[in-house]
Amino acid sequence: MRSDIASRNLITLYYANQCDRRKCTGIKTWQLYKKNKLPFIEHLRFVSRIAQIPRFSIILNPLSKTKLTISDQTLYHRFGITVLDCSWNQAEDIFSRTFPNSRSLPRLIAANPVNYGKQAKLSSVEALAASLYILASPELAEKILSYFKWGNQFLLLNQNLLTDYLSCTNSDEVAQVEKEYF
16 A cells, blocks of 8 residues: 555545536546546546435535635545546536535635636646645645646646645634645
8 A cells, every 4th residue: 555645545526517627627537437547536437417426435525614624634534535526617516416425625726727816716737736735645646637738837826825725623713724725
C-alpha cells in the first residue's frame, strides 16, 4: 500500500449526460483512468444512473447546507466520494435530490476555461481535487489536476483557501474562513 495515498480511495463519477463531452472533465478523468494513466486512484466508478451511486458515499452537492471538512475523512475512507457531473444550467434537477451524506464544498475560485474566475462554478475534476485536498490528500489532488492544462492554476488560485479549509473541523469554521476571504 502506498503511504501517500489513502488506504481506500473509492471515487464515483455520476455522469448526467448534460454537458459538452469534449469539455467534460468527468469523462476525461474516466478515460485517463481506463487507460491506466491514474494508477494512484485505486477504485474509480463511472455511473449514469442515480441508483448506481454508493448509498453512503459523500455526495458533493453545492446545495447541501453541510460543508465538507476534514471530519468527513472517516466517511470518505469507508464509503468513498461521489462527484455529480452535470451541466450547471441543469444542476437543480440533480442536486435537489436527497442524499444521506451530502456535502457542499467551501467557496473556491474556478480555473477551468469555461468558468475561469467564478466562485463555486467548479468543473467535476476541480470539485474532486478540492474535496481530496480538504480530506487531507493534497498530493492526490495535485496528481489528478496535473492531467489538465489549467489544473495547476486551480491550486495556485485557491492555495491559501484550501490550506485554511483543511484546518476546519466543522461548517461554522468553514463559514468563518469564507467570511474572511469573501
